[in-house]
Amino acid sequence: MNYLQAKKELKQGKVSPVYFIYGTQAFLIEDFTQHLLNQVIGQDGSDMNVITYTFSETPIELAVQEAETMPFLGTNKVVIVKDFHAVTSQKTDSKIEHDLDVLTQYIENPSPESTLVLVAPYEKLDERKRVTKRLKKEATVIEAMPFDDRMMKQWIEEQATTKGIQITKEASERLVERLGFDLLMLAGELEKMALYVGEEEITVDVVELLVARTLEQDVFALIDFAVKKRLDEALVIYHDLLKQKEDPLKLLALLARQFRIYYQVKGLSKQAYSQKQIATQLKLHPYVVKLASAKVNQFNERTLLTFLEACADTDYAIKSGKIDKVLALELLLMKMTQKTETK
Template identity: 40%
Template sequence: MILDIWKSIERKQFAPVYLLYGNEAFLINETKQLLTKHVLSEDEIDFNLSVFDLEETPIEAALEDVETLPFLGERKLVFLQNAFFLTAEKNKSKVEHEVSRLEAYLADPAPYSIVAITAPYEKLDERKKITKELKRKTTILEAKKLNEQELRVWVRERAAASNVQIEEAAINLLMEISGTNLMLLANEIEKLSLYAEEKLINTEMVEKLVAKSFEQNIFTLIDKILQRKIEPALTIYYELLRQNEEPIKILSVMAGQIRMLYQVKELVRQGYGQQKIASVLKVHPYRVKLALEKAGSFSEKELIRLIYQLAEADYQMKTGQAEKRLAIELILLKMGT
């Protein structure tokens, strides 16, 4: 749905009113940038782009501007931000909104104005009349986490926007290294596009150019441990130390990742599917997919043993019974046995 809305905007098929809500800020900002780019020319932005913060400005005052004719142009674009009156959440703003004025506008929107109402909140109050009216009469973009399929399409189209193609295997590796953070993925795709001499991003380029996050380095370290490849695991550990990462932080993330592998394995045993596991653990489904690929190769007994070993090392480090750097080195060696 999100990608369909973006394509319509790029084709200059605009809706009179958009409702952008959800806590994935990148998607809201991306949509606002697309609207600005395609609704107005560069010369028109200064005259026909208006932005109102509804925590500071009453909706009726903002709508006066919406209904004012554009200056030296065919259209005007108006962003109405932070529509807190659409939620049940408490807000510190003392501004009172005459929402009936917005209801009246929705019944007869100005033909020359494109309005985007943003509500950067996880949920809207569906009991409110104005919420129901907006959902019935506007084009809605729910800015939530993209699922794996949507994320793959988004990566391909993001690369295409930079006039490059990206191999499917390269998408897999990019998502494995960078995770599902859209801002981080966008930055990496932009960087890869600049180096794609043949207009094709492959796995070799991703491996060479994409910086691994701290969490990804730990994920790789855990992967090496579970494969009993202790020498590469130690190499990653020493590199993290050279980057001045704290041993206790390294241990904490290691424990968290192994604990998630165990939880995923246990939830699968109870009959949970990938989406349900993601909901229970409050992580992106793609992380669950990666965990499922790893957890299936190891018994619950092995994972529990690793959790206890890490807990013991944590206790010794925090009570001064073991030198921090050496404690993790020893536990990595022990895990290989």
């Protein structure tokens, strides 16, 4: 079950006795946990009925024992076990011994007065382990993984609805263009825009006015202006970044990274790889591959290799003291505007 489905069930009052949450998106884990607490304990509920353990510090038997204990002055309690690495193959320095049989017995017959939440903030699970298999069979499993495009749109709409506002499709797309899939930043910007528009809807103009571009988006713009031979606009962005105390060497590294991604995406696309397959192959977020796929037709592979070599030469010239780094990047941008072959 994905995060959005789990949130929907919570809103419908469907609470499971055991949740197993795994994945790398800390924001989703924290957000779901908070909604669960509000649903089970209530915003005015006793903190004594929310007990949190860390798996590397506390035997799992104590967490199970707590879940089996009656709530204090209430009808429900939530027991949270963080960093539940028993479902992974990673090695740890913890000297705590756990009786996982106690846990597997509990999840087969959980207490109706408690909700046990096991949090594993990892991308991959060890499917061979008995506890992993048992949790996947008996518990409500929630994947806190990076969103694809469809889930991102749903999430933004849900966030807007929660704040009592609406956001246009175009505004939602522009927001993702500016911030990418950083959920914490997106949530913060949505909160800011909601306060600004009041009961009105969020439009593209509102996004343009209130949401600043990220550094990565500025690098995208630098490349776009340069390859379109709009040097003046590229230099304006570059000098704005210098005023923001961005190091030219850092900008150079980001430019080189972007050209490398373009080159790899173009090559794999020629081999008929799908965007999802490319993302897996290059270990990139699917959205990064989507953006790159929309841009690679501006270049042929020879041009991309030329730009990568120019970035390497510029890096060497700066680090060997042959040229000032601010001037070096200006010259690189000028070189990029001189010739761009497309195919």
